[in-house]
Amino acid sequence: MQNTSHAVMAQRYEAADSPDDFPTPPWATRALIEHVVGVEGVKAMSCLEPACGRGYMSRPLAEYFSSVDSADAYHYGFGPIRDFLTSPCRRSSYDWVITNPPFRLAEEFVHQALDVARVGVAILARTVFLESIGRYETIFRHKPPSVFAQFSERVPMVKGRVDQKASTATGYAWFVWSKAEDRTGPRLAWIPPCRKLLERPRDYL
Template sequence: MANVLKEYFGTVTSSDAYSYGYGEVRNFLEFPYASASYDWVITNPPFRLAEEFLMEALRVSRNGVAILARTVFLESIGRYESIFQNTPPTKFAQFVERVPMVRGRLDKKATTATGYAWFVWEKNEVENAKLMWVPPCRRSLEREDDYKNPPVDLRELNVA
């Protein structure tokens, strides 16, 4: 994700809890970021930690947060009460095609039955959440170079 973001933003700081060959290795939830450290926090957090990632990202971003998450992130009384009721996203962008994701690597042949969406919180916007769709685009945006590095074997990292 950071490689693509660098094509659009002047500076991109990236990190991950494990070494996938890009960015610093650090835990986003434990690293002592100062408030308003970054213009934007754009992330694909682990699903079970997405709520905590969001709350920390809102604290350390000046302009906003964008989270790529499973569509079912919208579902939950707990998340409604702790997030959506008082801090709804300004944009919810649902992918109309399935976006296959494989932990820690890219796989051109991967498939999935899981739906994903971008959840966006723009700090200077006061409008209610706007529903949008991400049209089919995978084939037009993929490049052979995206797959040039061999996938990281998570067993080598001792990651379950």
């Protein structure tokens, strides 16, 4: 019997006005810092999470950064309501912008985040974000990421909640733009299996 849970389907289709509410399991955010960005490099830095939802990404970011500000275009009871695209933050007002944006708005989030961040931007997206002529022309051709970090294990995302027992057929990766890194071309990296090491019991409360 086919498993048809929201987390399993490789493709998902959301209405144009949907909040695209698929929270990030906290361990996947810790994996970005532990295996891609580096723990020591962010200790004294500030971070903005502009699509924070219920805070499942903001809370693990706060374990590493000196300060984390959070907001979302929709009300979830965690951060203040602020649309990152229509009410942008000041230019170079944060060291990092790290988020899992609505997939249909990810290009706009990247452009806005690169203006807001002083040091770097990290976007969690489906691996297929690499594809499309449109994204090549608007982002990757002139502003390619410094690092494309592919998860070697699956990152299950379920609509409206985090679920420790969920599974998925969808691949995810971190797209990282480092403003200090050599711009000779993107670096391909793999995030090793790390879920068991980076999960915490409180993550699913």
